[in-house]
Amino acid sequence: MPNTTRQTSDASVTGEFDRPLLLTPGQDLTGYLTATVGKAMLLAVTCASVLAVILIFVFITREAWPFLTSGSVGELLSSSNWFPAHESAAEFGALALLAGSLYVTAGALIIAVPVGLLAAVFLSDIVPFRLRQIIKPVIELLAAIPSVAYGFFAYLVLAPWMQKNLGLPTGVNALNASLILAIMAVPTIISIAEDALTSAGRELREGSYALGATRAETLIKVVIPAAHSGIIAAVILGMMRAIGETMVVWMASGNAAQVPSPWWDLGQSVRTMTATIAGEMGETVRGSQHYHCLFALGFVLLVITFTLNLIGEYFLSRARRARGGGK
Amino acid sequence: MKKHWQKVVQLVMVAGLCMVPCGAGAGEKPAAKEKKAKLQIEGSTTVGPIADAFAEVFGKKYKSVSITVKKTGSGDGAAALIDGRCDIATMSRFMKAKEFKKAVEKGIMPVAHAVAMDGVCVIVHPSNPVKALTCEQIRKIYKGEIKNWKQLGGANKKIVVISRDTSSGTYETFHKLLMKKQKVSKGVEYVNSNPQAHARVKTTTGAIAYVGLGFVDKSVKALKIDGVMPTRKTIATGKYPISRPLFMFTNGYPKLGSTVHAFVTFHLTERGQEVIEAKGFVPVTNY
Structure with a gap:
């Protein structure tokens, strides 16, 4: 058996070298055409994704336009009375929804940023290499769990637990949503921050050690400052993950359209913009003020995430440039 | 290696050719008899x-x-x-x-x-001593005017008010028939399905919510409304106030x-x- 295998592989090797050095004009043309067609197809595919982004922008703006130009737009950002489906006296005050998005995102970041950064530092500088090869894929697996599964966990496990152990009247609240969103944002933060820390370079660390710095000093005073652009980008991308998440907040936050009072009480339920859009779009009458108002909310969200994305890209490119300069 | 690949490709193509007629045959059969x-x-x-x-x-x-x-x-x-x-x-x-x-x-x-x-039943936790409420009382709970079960003869516990999302038909029925289209309080929680409302009430002692009759079981307690218990009969005849x-x-x-x-x-x-x-x-x- 091994004999035959060798024979075939020999044959294929000679086959590779049988090719003539000069191509016939026909082969030349085919080669040229395949290259051109391939390039064109790749260009088309790339353009399609860019086009999709542009179309989303156009579509949302177009659907939001009737609301943005109507008189209610001031109300959207100044009042917190959200009764869009009311027949006679509809109110479109989205302040509570903006606040809700802010609460759960900020809450998630307060938890996820320290945890994510510490884990990233641990992974890049402290943990033995072999262990790291196991831990990193496991963390990245967290990002692959569908958000609805997190949602189930939030309201079937975490909510009753909070009611029993924290004495809160309701378990679906800003704190619950923040916790779950933090778990979801952590893999993003770890993965990007760890990349940034690792690429700060061995020379930098060795230089620091050579000057007599301890590992803690090296990490805090040299490596982290050197990787700060990448770390900021990691935080921003984690933030985008949290602000754009829908299913989890819809299930875990309680969806009460209120600004918590007192303001620090995360035990009260809040409602985010994403959850509002997802929850109310199904039953709105097409073309009604409510319908356009939901698109206006989508527009606000789009502007926020777009801005965040731009800032994130800026810091990522800075991180890349810093890396390039080091080499 | 190259020849191996060629063989594989040939095999796949042959298999594909075999499958095309089979697949088409299976698909056409019912279509030929009568357009599906x-x-x-x-x-x-x-x-x-x-x-x-x-x-x-x-x-x-x-x-x-x-x-x-x-x-x-x-x-x-x-x-x-x-x-x-x-x-x-x-x-x-x-x-x-x-x-x-x-x-x-x-x-x-x-x-x-x-x-x-369909009857919309108002449900509470089974441990809740309150057995019956009037439409007026429920309306006040959802408007945030009654905030504690104590005010209704229950334990000293904050009422956790749960509503279905405004895009659900259940909400619409409740909003129209019971709330008389009045605005609910801002502190009302929203859930997006009957089972979810059921799960929240089952695990929360101070909760009140509403679901379709089909979702009432022993783990939650349906309340009498205006003295009428939601049953098939009272709903079918319209005697129960929230039926549609x-x-x-x-x-x-x-x-x-x-x-x-x-x-x-x-x-x-x-x-x-x-x-x-x-x-x-x-x-x-x-x-």
Whole structure:
């Protein structure tokens, strides 16, 4: 058996070298055409994704336009009375929804940023290499769990637990949503921050050690400052993950359209913009003020995430440039 | 290696060629006999389970019809019927004037078929001593005027008020029949399905919520409203204050003998009534 295998592989090797050095004009043309067609197809595919982004922008703006130009737009950002489906006296005050998005995102970041950064530092500088090869894929697996599964966990496990152990009247609240969103944002933060820390370079660390710095000093005073652009980008991308998440907040936050009072009480339920859009779009009458108002909310969200994305890209490119300069 | 690949490719191609005629043959058979009719159903998440169960029975009876049931919301159902994207729109509310107007403008005449009755039950945690409330009291709870169970003769516990999301048919019925279209308090929590409302009440001692009759079981307690207990009888007769009919809308009255006709009148058959009862709703027929 091994004999035959060798024979075939020999044959294929000679086959590779049988090719003539000069191509016939026909082969030349085919080669040229395949290259051109391939390039064109790749260009088309790339353009399609860019086009999709542009179309989303156009579509949302177009659907939001009737609301943005109507008189209610001031109300959207100044009042917190959200009764869009009311027949006679509809109110479109989205302040509570903006606040809700802010609460759960900020809450998630307060938890996820320290945890994510510490884990990233641990992974890049402290943990033995072999262990790291196991831990990193496991963390990245967290990002692959569908958000609805997190949602189930939030309201079937975490909510009753909070009611029993924290004495809160309701378990679906800003704190619950923040916790779950933090778990979801952590893999993003770890993965990007760890990349940034690792690429700060061995020379930098060795230089620091050579000057007599301890590992803690090296990490805090040299490596982290050197990787700060990448770390900021990691935080921003984690933030985008949290602000754009829908299913989890819809299930875990309680969806009460209120600004918590007192303001620090995360035990009260809040409602985010994403959850509002997802929850109310199904039953709105097409073309009604409510319908356009939901698109206006989508527009606000789009502007926020777009801005965040731009800032994130800026810091990522800075991180890349810093890396390039080091080499 | 190269030759290996060639062999694999050849094998795949041969296999593919074999499969093409087989596949086509399997696909064409029913199509050749009779063009496979499609029945598109879209709309309410409340009526959806009924339509699903009907479709299941229909699938066995009429093998040549393929039925798809989409459950997105009554408003989506109406929009789909108006756009001609579905044959039957399932709705847990009657069509709104705006939707009617749009439909007529497009040459579509919506006809309503009431297929079942649905009672919206107000539920609390089983440990809650409160057994009965009036409509007025419930309204005050949802408006945030009554905040503690103590005010209603219960324990000293904050009331956790839970509502269905405003896009659900259940919300609409509750909002119209019980709340009399008054605005609810800002502190009311929203959940997006009957099972979720049930789960929240089951695990929260101070909670109050509302669900369809089919979702009431021993782990939650349904309240008497204005002295009437929600049962099949009180709901079917309308004695229970929060009961409503569930609809299927078609474009014009369906042609007699057509599948659509059979589908929207299926609730009148004995089997249809069994299905409706099994799903926790109340049949409209009374004999």
